[in-house]
Amino acid sequence: PLLDTSDTQNVGDIAVDWKSGTIWVGTGENNSSRSSYAGIGILKSTNKGATWQHVGLPDSHHIGRILINPANPDEVVVGAVGHLYSTNDERGVYKTKDGGKTWSKTLFINNQSGIIDIDHDPANFNLMYASAWDKDRKAWHFEGSGSGSGVYKSTDGGDTWQKLGGFPSGDGVGRIGLAVYDANTVYAVHDSQFRRKADKKGGNSSGNGLTKDNFKTMSTSDFLALENTKLNTFLKRNNFQEKYRAENVKAMVRNGSVKPIDLAKYLETANTQLFDTPVTGAEVYRSDDAGKTWKKTHDGYLDDIYYSYGYYFGEINVNPQDDQDIYIYGVPIVASKDGGKTFKNIGGENVHSDHQALWINPKNEKHLINGNDGGLNITYDDGDNWIKANDPAVGQFYSIQIDNEEPYNVYGGLQDNGVWVGAYNAPENKSWQQSGQYPWESIMGGDGMQVQVDNRDANLVYTGFQFGNYFRINRETEEFKRFNIKHELGEKPYRFNWQTPILLSPHNQDILYLGGNKLMRSMNQGDDWTAISNDLTHGGKDGNVAYGTLATISESPFQFGLIYTGSDDGKVHVTKNSGGNWTDISTSFPKDLWVSRVVASEHKKERVYVTLNGYRWDDFTTYVYVSDNYGQTWKNISGNIPMSPVNVIVEDPKKDNIIYVGTDNGAYVSVNGGDSYHAFAKGLPAVAVHDIKIQKRENHLLLGTHGRSIYKADLTTVQEMDASKKTQLFDVASIRSSPRWGNSFSMWRDAFEPSVDVSYFATYAGKFSLVVKDADGKELQRMPLNPQAGINVIDYDLSITEKGKKALEKANTELNIRKGSNGKYYLPKGTYILELDGGGGNAVAATTKLEVK
Numbered sequence: 070p071l072l073d074t075s076d077t078q079n080v081g082d083i084a085v086d087w088k089s090g091t092i093w094v095g096t097g098e099n100n101s102s103r104s105s106y107a108g109i110g111i112l113k114s115t116n117k118g119a120t121w122q123h124v125g126l127p128d129s130h131h132i133g134r135i136l137i138n139p140a141n142p143d144e145v146v147v148g149a150v151g152h153l154y155s156t157n158d159e160r161g162v163y164k165t166k167d168g169g170k171t172w173s174k175t176l177f178i179n180n181q182s183g184i185i186d187i188d189h190d191p192a193n194f195n196l197m198y199a200s201a202w203d204k205d206r207k208a209w210h211f212e213g214s215g216s217g218s219g220v221y222k223s224t225d226g227g228d229t230w231q232k233l234g235g236f237p238s239g240d241g242v243g244r245i246g247l248a249v250y251d252a253n254t255v256y257a258v259h260d261s262q263f264r265r266k267a268d269k270k271g272g273n274s275s276g277n278g279l280t281k282d283n284f285k286t287m288s289t290s291d292f293l294a295l296e297n298t299k300l301n302t303f304l305k306r307n308n309f310q311e312k313y314r315a316e317n318v319k320a321m322v323r324n325g326s327v328k329p330i331d332l333a334k335y336l337e338t339a340n341t342q343l344f345d346t347p348v349t350g351a352e353v354y355r356s357d358d359a360g361k362t363w364k365k366t367h368d369g370y371l372d373d374i375y376y377s378y379g380y381y382f383g384e385i386n387v388n389p390q391d392d393q394d395i396y397i398y399g400v401p402i403v404a405s406k407d408g409g410k411t412f413k414n415i416g417g418e419n420v421h422s423d424h425q426a427l428w429i430n431p432k433n434e435k436h437l438i439n440g441n442d443g444g445l446n447i448t449y450d451d452g453d454n455w456i457k458a459n460d461p462a463v464g465q466f467y468s469i470q471i472d473n474e475e476p477y478n479v480y481g482g483l484q485d486n487g488v489w490v491g492a493y494n495a496p497e498n499k500s501w502q503q504s505g506q507y508p509w510e511s512i513m514g515g516d517g518m519q520v521q522v523d524n525r526d527a528n529l530v531y532t533g534f535q536f537g538n539y540f541r542i543n544r545e546t547e548e549f550k551r552f553n554i555k556h557e558l559g560e561k562p563y564r565f566n567w568q569t570p571i572l573l574s575p576h577n578q579d580i581l582y583l584g585g586n587k588l589m590r591s592m593n594q595g596d597d598w599t600a601i602s603n604d605l606t607h608g609g610k611d612g613n614v615a616y617g618t619l620a621t622i623s624e625s626p627f628q629f630g631l632i633y634t635g636s637d638d639g640k641v642h643v644t645k646n647s648g649g650n651w652t653d654i655s656t657s658f659p660k661d662l663w664v665s666r667v668v669a670s671e672h673k674k675e676r677v678y679v680t681l682n683g684y685r686w687d688d689f690t691t692y693v694y695v696s697d698n699y700g701q702t703w704k705n706i707s708g709n710i711p712m713s714p715v716n717v718i719v720e721d722p723k724k725d726n727i728i729y730v731g732t733d734n735g736a737y738v739s740v741n742g743g744d745s746y747h748a749f750a751k752g753l754p755a756v757a758v759h760d761i762k763i764q765k766r767e768n769h770l771l772l773g774t775h776g777r778s779i780y781k782a783d784l785t786t787v788q789e790m791d792a793s794k795k796t797q798l799f800d801v802a803s804i805r806s807s808p809r810w811g812n813s814f815s816m817w818r819d820a821f822e823p824s825v826d827v828s829y830f831a832t833y834a835g836k837f838s839l840v841v842k843d844a845d846g847k848e849l850q851r852m853p854l855n856p857q858a859g860i861n862v863i864d865y866d867l868s869i870t871e872k873g874k875k876a877l878e879k880a881n882t883e884l885n886i887r888k889g890s891n892g893k894y895y896l897p898k899g900t901y902i903l904e905l906d907g908g909g910g911n912a913v914a915a916t917t918k919l920e921v922k
Contacts, residue, residue, distance in 0.1 A: 070461060071118030073754040077734060078776050079106040081132035081150070086142040090117040093169075095132025099150055099185060100425065101206055101213075102381050103567055103614075104465070104484060104775060106733060106757060107131060107687075111147065113169050124169030128152075128159040130687075133185040133202075138194045138226065143168040146227040148184030148199060153206055155687040156180040162187070162199055164227050175223075176230040181205060182217030187227075188249045191389060195226045198233075198255055198360060200245035204380065208637065208663070208685040209339070210612025213380040214262035218242035222360050233360045237261065241349075244383035250392045255356050256409070257363070258397050260379025261349035265370070279303040284332040292322055292329040307336055310555045318558070327559045338562050339615045340536055351375045353385065353397060353409040366409025374399040382424070389431045398424035402439060404452060415452025423485055442485040462497070462778035467568050468760045469773035470520035472527040477764050480530070481773055482517025482568075488532045489517070493769065493781065512542060521573040521581070531573065531595065536615060537565030537585060541595045554589055554598045563587065564609055566618035566637055576629040584619025588634055588648065601648030606636040607661075623677075625669040633677055633700070635664025641679055643700050654700030655679075662686065665716050672725035675699055680715040684733065691715055693730060695743060706743025719761040723788050729770065731758030736772055740790055747859055753780055786828040786860055797830040798905045798915035805922045806898050810867065811889020820891035823867045829905050829915065834858050837914070838906040841869065841896075845880060849873030849901070867921070868893040896921050 072078060072094065081099040085092050096108025110126040126132075129149035138144035144166050151160025160183035162176035176184065182203040189197035199222075203215025216239055221230040241263035248256045279299060284292070297315035304313055321327045351374040354363040375382055379399065388394035393408040396415075402424045403412040416422070421443020430436035435451040444459035465484035471493070472478050480490045488511070495508030515534025523529035533539030533552075541550040556563050563585035574580035583589045586609065587600040609617030618637050625631035630647030634640075639662050641655035655664075662681040670676035677700055681692035691707040693715055706728075707715075713732035721727035726742045736758045737746040753772070760773035763784070772780040786799045802825060809821040827839060834857050841850040849869040854861070869877075869886075874894040878884045886894050900920045907914030 070754070071114070072112075072121070075112060075121050076123075076755050077106075077109050078754055078756045079108045081108065082135045084135035084137045084145070086137050089115070089142055091115050091142055092118055093135050093137065093145060094121075095129075095135050095147060095149075097129065097131035097150070099131050099133045100381050101131075101150075101153055101204060101211070102378075104467075105131070105153060106684075106775075107153065107689075111135075111169060125165075125172050126159060126163060128157060129163075130157070130159075131183070133183065134187040136187055136189055136194075136197065136227075140194065144194075144226065145169065146187060146197070147172075148187045150183035150185055150202065151180075152687050154208070154685050160184070162221075162227055162230065175227055176201075176221060178203070178217045182215065185244055185383065186247045188247045188255075190249050190252050193252060195224055196249075196252060196359070197223050197227055198247050198249060199223070199227075199230065200247050200257070202244050203242070204244075207612065207614075209610040209614050209616030211380065211614055213260065214241050214243035216240050216242070218245065220245060220247070220257060220360065233363075235356075235360075235362045236354065237263070239263075244380055246384040246397075248385045248387040248395070250387045250389075253357055253359050254387075254392050255360060256366075256385050256387055256395055257354045257356075258383065258385040259352050259354060260375055260383055261352050263349050265347040265349055281307070281333040281336045284329045287329040289322055289329065293319055309335065309558075310553075313558055321558065331559050334561060335556070335558055336562070338536075338564065339613050348377065350377075351379060351382075351397065351399060353395070353405075355409060366405075367411070371397075371412070374401065374403065376400060384426065386427045386429055388429055388434050390434050394434065396427055396429075396437075398427065398439075400424075402427070402441075402452075415448075417446070417448075417452070417455040419457045420446045420455050421486075463776060464778035465775045466759055466773035466779060467517065467775070468519045469762055469771060469779060470522060471762050471764045471771065472522040473524060473764075473766060474527050477767065478522075478527065479771060479779060480520040480522065480532070481779060482513075482519060482532065484775070485516050487511050487515060487517045487534070488513035488520060490530075493764070493767075493771075512544065513540070516567070518568055519571050521571055523573065523578045525578055529594070531571055531581060533569070533571075535567050535569075537563070537569040537583070539569065539571060539583065539595070550595060552583070552591075552595050552598065554583065554585070563589075564606075564615055564618045566615060566620050568620070570619055570622045572622045572624060574624055574629065575626045576624075582622050582624070582632070584622050584634060586618055586636075588619065588622065588632070590648070602634075602642070602644070602651055605634050605642045605651065606640055607638045620664055621667050623667050623669040625674060626671045627669075627674040631669065631674075633667040633669055635667040635679065637663045639664065639681070641667055641700065643677075645699075652700075654696070657703055658694070659683070659688075659690075659692065662688065662692065665714075666718050668718055668720065670720060670725070671722065672720065673697065678718050678720070678728070679703070680718045680730070682714040682716060684714040689714055689733075691732065693718060693743065706739075708739060708743055708746045710737050710746050716757065716759050717761050719763060721784065721788065722763055722765050723768075723784075727787060729761050729763075731761050731772065733757040736761070738787055740787065740792065749782070750857075750859075751862060783826075786830075790830060790860075794830075794915075795832045796905055796907055796914035798903060798917045799828040799830070800917055801825055801827055801903065801919045803920040803922055804867070806896075810895045811891045811893045813890055820889060822891075823895070824864045825867065825919065827863045827865050827903060827919075828860060829854075829856070829863070830860050831856050831907075831914075832858060835907070839863055839865065840904040840906050841865075841873075841919070842902040842904060843877060843880065844900065844902070846902070847873070847876040847880070849876065849896070851906075866893075867895050869896055870894070898922065 082095040092114045094112040098105040107130040113124045131150035133148035136146045147163045149160045185202040187199045203217030205212040243260035243262045246258045300315040351371040353366045382399040386396045423442035426440035428438040439446045446455040466481045470480040491509035521531040528545040530542045570584040572582045581591045588602040606617040620637045621635040642651045665682040666680045668678040679694045691710045693707040694703045713734040717731040719729045730737045736749040739746045756777045757775040813820045837854040839852045905915040
């Protein structure tokens with residue numbers, strides 16, 4: 070990893086000047102999806118990523134493309150997409166001629182249209198093309214096209230631009246990707262949002278002539294005249310409840326309790342509106358006259374490339390050696406060898422779907438590198454065979470969970486990579502390739518969501534995929550039970566969040582809660598479900614994104630039925646009687662923001678925490694609240710956390726004044742109830758922390774990050790902090806001596822190096838030393854330290870000096886401390902004193918003990 074010292078891990082594009090080792094990074098992801106995070110502008114490194122400097126465009130939020138002039142590395146052109154959820158002016162094409170010291174905006178369409186792609190003639194940097202993208206994303210709706218979209222051309226290196234005619238124009242023009250072959254030939258892939266002709270694609274056909282759209286205009290008499298077998302086929306194939314079959318549905322229509330249109334409404338959610346929309350979808354264009362005219366390369370539709378979310382894709386590549394050899398990619402990756410007339414799928418059995426990036430080796434056309442939602446793949450035979458190259462771990466976890474097994478397991482739901490489980494102490498190395506037993510196991514596909522584990526039997530796991538599709542899994546018997554949560558005919562469908570919340574009651578592990586727009590409860594492990602609330606949201610909005618849904622649930626460990634819910638549109642409710650009645654306790658909060666967490670305290674019955682996330686309103690304020698009276702009044706405890714949307718809050722299980730908070734840019738701890746916070750820094754980059762769990766038995770803190778997988782830390786040090794002390798040396802775990810220390814069974818292998826973590830705290834940065842002494846105070850080892858203010862950790866290898874070795878042997882003549890094959894002496898069995906020397910000489914700042922068993 071090169072970007073760990075940066076203030077963000079969110080990247081839209083990278084460009085490198087290979088001669089000088091200069092790297093340009095455009096921060097902020099350019100795929101406008103549900104979890105595409107904003108950046109902080111342009112970063113630059115002149116030393117191959119060792120250090121970074123910020124060089125401008127802080128309000129661009131998302132960067133589409135960066136181009137470096139091969140003849141002048143100080144001349145850089147940037148396509149800025151702009152804000153995702155709001156309008157702004159820092160979007161368009163920007164250019165610098167002085168290495169980022171100053172920028173000029175050379176193309177601006179409007180405050181809703183940004184630049185998603187730019188490419189130049191490989192032989193002429195002055196000839197370049199840019200694609201503008203007009204989009205409007207809201208929490209409840211995404212309009213991925215508009216009249217501001219189009220293709221622009223520059224003949225002076227991006228100083229001036231001209232919009233090209235001949236390319237599709239109008240409100241249906243969506244995202245466009247570009248690939249320039251030479252001075253005349255340029256390709257474009259277009260996510261066309263123009264509607265198809267009616268005879269090209271019907272709506273939700275059940276295969277027997279009936280579609281849900283038929284019922285929108287069907288009269289009562291025509292409905293009653295339908296053949297029962299035909300109607301039953303439609304009802305069964307569209308998963309209507311068993312009680313809704315032809316005869317009784319017709320009876321309901323006869324007595325007027327439902328209308329034929331209600332059968333269509335029964336099936337229509339925001340998600341179906343997205344996927345049922347009959348748009349043209351992916352299409353490829355080519356120009357052979359430098360953009361003057363464009364011609365579609367293929368006949369008919371390119372189905373099953375984008376489906377209905379082309380906004381998530383939108384790139385095209387052309388082989389630098391062959392203008393007929395092109396690649397486009399969405400859900401599959403496909404190649405054409407005839408200039409886009411026909412295409413062939415080149416994905417392999419170990420290649421994940423949802424493709425985002427491709428590199429073609431300019432010196433070997435069969436050598437491709439593909440980036441997708443499952444990581445990285447490499448081929449040397451143009452896609453016949455692929456290598457998977459996932460290293461380091463960059464998993465995007467939505468949520469994580471733990472159980473109480475020995476050793477305990479960690480579960481996690483990942484973006485487009487399902488749900489996985491593995492032991493917490495599974496080694497992070499490649500030795501499993503020798504045994505053939507990978508320590509982590511996939512237990513669910515799709516986009517992995519929340520996980521609950523029965524604390525009586527860890528084989529019973531509840532999890533699922535997006536939009537409320539959840540299951541009860543018996544991992545021992547491999548039985549999968551899908552939850553069948555259905556609304557009544559005549560009602561609107563329940564609304565389920567992309568990441569639907571679930572919760573096993575801490576009082577009875579047979580009782581499971583699940584949040585739609587109402588709170589659902591099962592008393593029998595998910596077999597049957599009942600709504601125990603009315604709508605606990607603002608009621609939803611018309612759009613193609615599920616909205617007005619519950620996002621978080623918490624039940625007090627002190628009282629069964631004391632339940633809190635939080636919605637994605639700003640509502641927090643509490644019930645003290647298992648849903649008998651509900652109270653809105655969110656009236657004092659900022660309006661409409663996503664309630665990312667509501668947490669009932671395990672230290673005080675009346676206490677509850679709430680975090681709000683303004684990401685979907687381009688509001689990056691930090692919102693953290695606590696109430697000590699069931700939410701009647703609230704106190705803001707966001708303290709000094711840097712401005713960033715908040716995803717999660719967790720109490721320390723041992724001390725009620727310690728809380729942990731995860732934001733889109735890191736994790737923080739407060740040891741004074743939220744008055745002030747410290748950042749977790751050592752080894753943890755500024756990455757989005759989506760979930761936090763604490764394994765109480767082992768006292769482990771686990772962070773589920775969206776981009777760098779899962780991190781683990783021991784909480785003992787934080788819990789032992791004493792605010793009255795300027796320095797502290799914390800308890801050290803004992804260690805068992807071994808003849809392996811410092812030795813190897815083979816001259817060709819490195820010697821085994823033991824270690825213990827020694828944690829210490831200092832209120833100031835400075836020069837310290839860690840001193841190891843025997844029981845009589847004789848110095849055995851001294852290690853210089855250069856701590857930062859805060860908690861620091863040193864990895865002590867248990868070695869001692871030769872002088873220390875002689876001192877121990879003099880004090881105990883029975884000792885014979887042998888030198889390891891690595892030339893080191895190690896501590897023998899015994900109890901030793903560790904001292905934190907805070908200024909040289911005998912300035913002892915803190916002490917603790919170390920036992921070698």
